[in-house]
Amino acid sequence: EVLTDAFTEAKVVADHVFWITIPTILDEVHNGYHLSMARFDSDAKRYNDIMRRLALRFGIHVIDTHRDHPLRPADLADHVHLNEASEQTYAQLIVERVMAVLAKETKTS
Numbered sequence: 001e002v003l004t005d006a007f008t009e010a011k012v013v014a015d016h017v018f019w020i021t022i023p024t025i026l027d028e029v030h031n032g033y034h035l036s037m038a039r040f041d042s043d044a045k046r047y048n049d050i051m052r053r054l055a056l057r058f059g060i061h062v063i064d065t066h067r068d069h070p071l072r073p074a075d076l077a078d079h080v081h082l083n084e085a086s087e088q089t090y091a092q093l094i095v096e097r098v099m100a101v102l103a104k105e106t107k108t109s
Contacts, residue, residue, distance in 0.1 A: 003051075007058040016101055019055040020063045020094065021048040023082075024071040033079030063097045065090060 010017040025041040048066050055062050075086040082090060 003054060004058075007054065007060055010060070011058060016098075016105075017058075017060045018063055018094075018098060018101075019051060019060050021051070021066045023065045023069070023090070025080075026071055026073060026076070029073050029076060030079045039080075061097070061101055063094055065093060069093055 007017070022044040025039050025044045027040050031038050031040075044066060048064070052062050052064070069089060071082075071086070075082060075089075077083040
């Protein structure tokens with residue numbers, strides 16, 4: 001209910017709303033570092049699938065970083081955070097997706 005309320009409200013205040021998926025979780029890297037806080041890529045995929053369906057139901061654009069830029073160990077600064085180069089790559093991916101939506105809107109206006 002909280003998510004549906006949030007998505008409903010977001011659509012009221014903005015012409016375009018974007019949901020960005022959880023990126024890849026590298027199980028062996030993340031869980032090798034901090035065993036008391038285990039995370040698994042299968043959980044991220046399941047969460048992303050649920051959120052994708054909900055977002056699409058509300059007409060919210062989905063930017064799928066999990067699918068479109070799978071992480072490698074070299075992309076991480078530590079067990080979970082992106083290094084600077086990967087941050088730039090992710091930022092570029094997000095900008096490209098947002099700009100594609102806006103360009104499509106401009107063409108139809």
